[in-house]
Amino acid sequence: MSNSNAAIQIETPKTKFGEKLGFLTFSGANNIVYQFRNLYYLFFLTNVLKVSMGWAGFIVTAGTVWDAVNDPMIGYWAVNRKFKNGEKIRPFTLWHSVPWAATVVLIFTDFGTPQMVSAVIALVLYLLFQVFNTTISLPYNSMGGLATNRESDRRSINVFRNLGACIGSAIGAVACLPLLKVFGALDSKGNLSSGASRGFLIVALIMGTIMIIGSLIHYATTKERVKQISDEDSKMTPKQIFNMLFQCRSWWYNSVYIICYGVINFLLMSSLTYYATYVMGSTASATMIQASYLSASVLTSFIVSPLDKLLGRRKSMMLAAFIAIAGKIWFIVQPFSTGAIYLNAITVGISVTIAFVLFNTNRNNIVEIVEARNGRRIDSMIATTDNLASKMATAGATLLSTLLLDNAGYNANLAVQPAPVITVINNMLGWAPAAASLIMIAAAFFLPIEKEYAAAKEKLRRS
Numbered sequence: 001m002s003n004s005n006a007a008i009q010i011e012t013p014k015t016k017f018g019e020k021l022g023f024l025t026f027s028g029a030n031n032i033v034y035q036f037r038n039l040y041y042l043f044f045l046t047n048v049l050k051v052s053m054g055w056a057g058f059i060v061t062a063g064t065v066w067d068a069v070n071d072p073m074i075g076y077w078a079v080n081r082k083f084k085n086g087e088k089i090r091p092f093t094l095w096h097s098v099p100w101a102a103t104v105v106l107i108f109t110d111f112g113t114p115q116m117v118s119a120v121i122a123l124v125l126y127l128l129f130q131v132f133n134t135t136i137s138l139p140y141n142s143m144g145g146l147a148t149n150r151e152s153d154r155r156s157i158n159v160f161r162n163l164g165a166c167i168g169s170a171i172g173a174v175a176c177l178p179l180l181k182v183f184g185a186l187d188s189k190g191n192l193s194s195g196a197s198r199g200f201l202i203v204a205l206i207m208g209t210i211m212i213i214g215s216l217i218h219y220a221t222t223k224e225r226v227k228q229i230s231d232e233d234s235k236m237t238p239k240q241i242f243n244m245l246f247q248c249r250s251w252w253y254n255s256v257y258i259i260c261y262g263v264i265n266f267l268l269m270s271s272l273t274y275y276a277t278y279v280m281g282s283t284a285s286a287t288m289i290q291a292s293y294l295s296a297s298v299l300t301s302f303i304v305s306p307l308d309k310l311l312g313r314r315k316s317m318m319l320a321a322f323i324a325i326a327g328k329i330w331f332i333v334q335p336f337s338t339g340a341i342y343l344n345a346i347t348v349g350i351s352v353t354i355a356f357v358l359f360n361t362n363r364n365n366i367v368e369i370v371e372a373r374n375g376r377r378i379d380s381m382i383a384t385t386d387n388l389a390s391k392m393a394t395a396g397a398t399l400l401s402t403l404l405l406d407n408a409g410y411n412a413n414l415a416v417q418p419a420p421v422i423t424v425i426n427n428m429l430g431w432a433p434a435a436a437s438l439i440m441i442a443a444a445f446f447l448p449i450e451k452e453y454a455a456a457k458e459k460l461r462r463s
Contacts, residue, residue, distance in 0.1 A: 002315050011447030012225040015153040016276040020160040023143070026093065027164030028171070029214025031139060033104060033207045035172025040180075040200070044108055045122060050195050055119040059126055061395070067130040068391035074134045075384030080235045087224045089146055089379055093139045100132035101208030108204035110197035130356065134384070136211075139218070141383035145364030146224045154364050155305045158357040161304030165356075166298045179203045229460055230375035241381050244370045251370075253447040255360045255386035257317065260436040260443070261355045262390040264324065267436075268293070268348050270401065271428040278417045278425065279336060289345045296349030304357040313358060317444035320354035323347050328434045335426040344429060355440070365453040372456035403430055 045056040082092040106125045113121065144157040180186045185199025193199070245251050269290075276286035308316045327347020332342040363382050371377050401424075407421035 005363070006105040012148045012150060012153075014150065015148050015157065019147065019221050019223075020157055023157050024160040024164035024323050025166075026140065026214045026218035027161045028168035029210050031138070031168025032172040032175075033211050034175050035169055036207050037104070039173070039176055041107065044200055048110055048200060049118045049191055051119045051122060052115070052116055059119070059123045062123060063126040063130050064391065064395050064398075066127050067133060068388050068395065070134050071121060071384035071391070071409045072140075072381065073137070074131070075381040076238055076241060077180065078135075078138055078380035080380050082233070089139050089142045090219060090222060090224050092135050093215040094217045096132055096135045098307060100129075100136045101211045103129035103132055104208045104211065105201070105204045108146050108200045111202070119284075133171055135389070136215070138380050138383055141360070141387075142379040143218075143222055143224075144194070144360060144378060145367050146226050147222055149368070150227050151361070151365075152305065154361050154449045155308060155357060159304055159362045161300045161360070162301050162353055162356050163298060166301075170291075171292050173287070176203070179206065190453060194457045207356035221231045226377075228375075228377040229371065232375055236376065236378075241378055244374050244376070244378060245381065246386060247373070248366060248452070250362065250447060250449045250452050251366050251382070253443045254359055254366065254387055254449065256443040257355070257440050257447070258359050258386050259361065259390045259393045260321075261352060261442045262394045263436050264348065265352055265368075266394045266397055267334065267401070267428050267433050268345065270398070271425055272345075274425050275429060276404075277461050278422060280338065280341075289341060292342055293345040293349040296346040297353045300353040301357070304354050307354065308358060313362070313450050314444050314447055316354060317358050317447065318441050320351045320358070321440035321444065323354075324437040325434050327351070328430050328437075331426075332434070335430060341429070348433070351437070362383040362447075365449060365456075368450045368460060369456040372459040 007216045042056055042060055045051045045059060046053055051059070078088065078092075082088050085091065103125060107122065107129050111121060112119065124424040135276065136202065140161075144161070148154060177186070177190065179186065180199055180203055181190075183202040184193055184195035185203065186196070187193045238249050272289055273283060273286045276289065277283045297302050304316075307319070311319065324347055325351075327343050331344040334340050364387075367377055367382050372380070405421060408424045409418040410421045410424075411417070
């Protein structure tokens with residue numbers, strides 16, 4: 001193994017605040033657009049394009065599955081390519097932000113075609129959007145490990161990413177509705193207006209612009225400093241890459257942890273509106289509960305690094321899952337208590353923040369574990385393969401929860417839902433995420449990241 005890059009691997013310069021702010025900006029812009037798409041895309045399909053609910057559901061489901069499937073495909077392509085400046089990941093933020101933003105605008109464009117033609121166009125554009133959504137996620141998930149090899153800086157970068165995600169989610173949740181009203185998509189009461197198509201298009205253009213600006217700031221403020229220690233750059237086969245991954249125990253357990261994290265977050269966000277509407281009697285109550293979740297997440301961001309140093313990685317990850325379970329006990333016992341649902345949301349905010357920062361730092365470390373054993377860096381594959389499992393698990397949770405609600409007798413036309421429906425909603429906020437948290441505890445308990453990473457760092461130093 002060549003040691004031509006060994007000096008780079010020993011220690012990179014300390015990451016400056018401006019660079020961390022670039023990560024925050026990129027994450028914030030990404031999540032503003034994510035919120036807009038999540039909140040309004042299905043509504044746009046059915047109420048503006050007049051696509052049937054069946055077709056709209058198929059488009060969103062097909063896009064979700066394609067988004068999961070294309071993750072490792074694009075990750076493999078990225079592993080075996082290099083940009084002209086010698087970097088492998090960072091330039092994606094420059095060259096793919098504009099196509100990504102363009103597809104955001106296109107999926108919210110009314111071409112004035114017949115309903116069936118609109119449905120087909122929407123499907124094609126949504127699948128294209130998911131391609132660039134994946135390529136833009138490569139720097140989002142990989143650059144923390146390429147910008148620095150300092151463990152403290154990697155944690156700090158992921159803290160800034162989480163802060164950006166919280167800020168972006170809050171802005172997206174609060175600002176989208178007023179923007180749609182200002183540009184004529186909705187009237188003062190929040191109903192569709194005659195200028196809905198034009199209004200949605202203008203807001204989509206704003207969203208695309210936000211993403212481009214966030215990407216350019218990230219590109220300008222960051223740099224790939226961590227280089228592969230080996231000079232080997234021959235093309236790797238899928239079999240070689242997956243063998244590298246499958247032989248890494250830390251990757252397996254970290255992936256299980258990520259899957260459960262995704263399911264827990266999905267269950268809270270997807271069930272909250274239903275709970276607020278049919279249990280609390282006011283859909284608007286969901287906004288305040290979500291605000292408590294985001295506030296807890298922001299405040300927790302500042303203690304993750306000290307916590308990780310104090311307890312160590314495995315214990316900190318286990319603690320995150322314990323907090324989620326503890327916060328659900330009151331809710332499971334008294335699911336109609338206002339205090340219980342707020343405590344549930346706050347503890348989930350604390351739990352997922354600790355989990356997010358640490359499993360992403362693990363991702364960065366796993367790259368070097370694999371590199372120490374095989375001499376090759378596969379950052380893009382680490383960033384995409386566990387996403388496949390996580391997205392498929394979330395899609396499965398989506399399908400299961402909707403089937404359970406349907407079988408329980410859910411009817412959107414009813415102001416008061418049957419008791420079995422309320423039970424399903426409560427279980428989605430209580431027992432189901434508690435079970436996922438137990439799996440997270442087990443995954444963190446068996447996770448050998450600290451031992452494997454220490455061995456990898458020592459081997460890389462000797463290279």
